[in-house]
Amino acid sequence: MTADHTLTVHDLELGYGERTVIDSLDLVLPPGRVTAIVGANACGKSTLLRSMSRLLRPRTGQVLLDGKQVHRLPAKELARTLGLLPQAPTAPEGITVSDLVGRGRNPHQGLLSRWSTEDDAAVAAALEATDTVELADRPVDELSGGQRQRVWIAMALAQQTDVLLLDEPTTYLDVSHQVEVLDLLTDLNRNRGTTIVMVLHDLNLAARYADHLVALTGGRLHAAGDPHQVLTEETVRAVFGLDCSVITDPVSGRPLMLPIGRHHMAVTRS
């Protein structure tokens, strides 16, 4: 089991150039749980994730990992605790799966230290966990979208961090691969206690897989908490400007959102 780390965001303001993307945001991400960040396009979800992994400096406010500012921690030290998988990462042409996964060991290696048996073990375990052992010698280019995403997650696992941030890990995947990836992340959370924070587009998958749901709108926090409290008709209207009906998902018991378009009102309202 991994140690619990608390990621906190305090009075955070983020932006690019003139544009403010995140404004006076306060958040506490529960340790050892799965958090999903949801919101409309351009609401600042990815920007927030980038800042939490120190890719973007806050204009004001702080991102704290166990009370320490992530932007002040040494880069490799942070990377041993907190990993990041950006949206749709690209692998260099011709790289093999085991080579790619092995690069996740970077923060554990010094300038002169050699590849160790510990590195071997971490890579092997990451391949096992993501069910990609069979793919180890294959070039990443040749894999399907779902396999490729599993390999990238394996790279993040080889990094052996207690906190893992993922920006839309299910983008470009069909529904079965989306479920496969989210199941894998749930395994990781349950078996190793890894704190998972991910940006997700699909509200229903977010409500099903997350213990903690964060809804952003216009760079501000709209609601955060248990999916049952956050995924409501009111939230969806405020965050997405969409009318909907929320029922209980018969499979998971979590809330399930059914959008109401202009053409189906009679059916849903009857």
Add this chain to the structure above:
Amino acid sequence: MTLAPPLPASGAAAVRRPRRLRAVWLLGGLLVLVGLMALSVAVGSRDVGLDDILAALGGSSDTLDRAAVTKRIPRTFLAVLVGAALGLAGAVMQGVTRNPLADPGILGVNMGASLAVITGIAWFGLTAPASFVWAAIAGAALSAVFVYAVGSLGRGGATPLKLALAGTATSAAFASFITAVVLPRNDIAGGVRSWQIGGVGGASMDTITLVLPFLAVGLLVCLASARGLNSLALGDDVAAGLGERVALTRGAAAVGAVLLCGAATAVAGPIGFVGLVVPHLCRLLVGVDHRWLLPFSAVTGAALLTAADVLGRVVARPSEIDVGIITALVGAPFFIHVVRRQKVRAL
């Protein structure tokens, strides 16, 4: 992860498998290089018998034949050093810019080094080879920064084709400028011209000891950046997530490459295409892991330049063709091949 029973042995085996093959390639490359070095001492525009070659290697330069062989020894070492420097610098530049078209020649770095040296000769009275090295390194650094800045302008940042275009345009401008400087000055024109095409024929042990420290530092800096380049290859965001300080890593590796290019150009003139061809060839053989790719590129670059130099001495007997012309003949079609492949995507 819950379904499969734990099989750590199979995973570990899968991780270790490719390494042996790469070691074999590296060893094979070294053997080929040693063979080519022997050939470079034995073969030249003058036919020399084996006993004279051996006598010359023993230190004798009594006869004309033996003296010719004695001159081939520093020349061979210089070809090895310059080739290794250019092959390694090319691999590092391709890694730093994530650009399959990057090369000290194409990015204008070598021409920048030449321009600095020639400007120094023409206007600042540089005569000592030691001052050539400093001028060349400064010129290489300035043109690298300039080309990268121009190539990054506009949308999408420094894409492969934009960088190649910026570098080629800069190279062409520098080349015309060099011509404009050299042409009206008969006193320096002859010497400058042969240096400018690129050659190792004028090598002496003095020039080698002169550039050796610069090459050694450049080599160490480049090899030390291998792991950082591996992270950069996954994109800046992933690299930063892996704890890499992206700007620092990129800057340090670029400094190493500039040292290598500047020093190599100072003694051998702007030799093109070695830095382009070698890393591509090496990637086919040992893959994209820079910890293997960089040393292998150095060995292959040394072998290629030595082979090109030997070829240049043999094909036009009794005269010689400069090694820079041979590498251009091999490299230019290769450049077109790389550009024409369906996707010139970022590395």
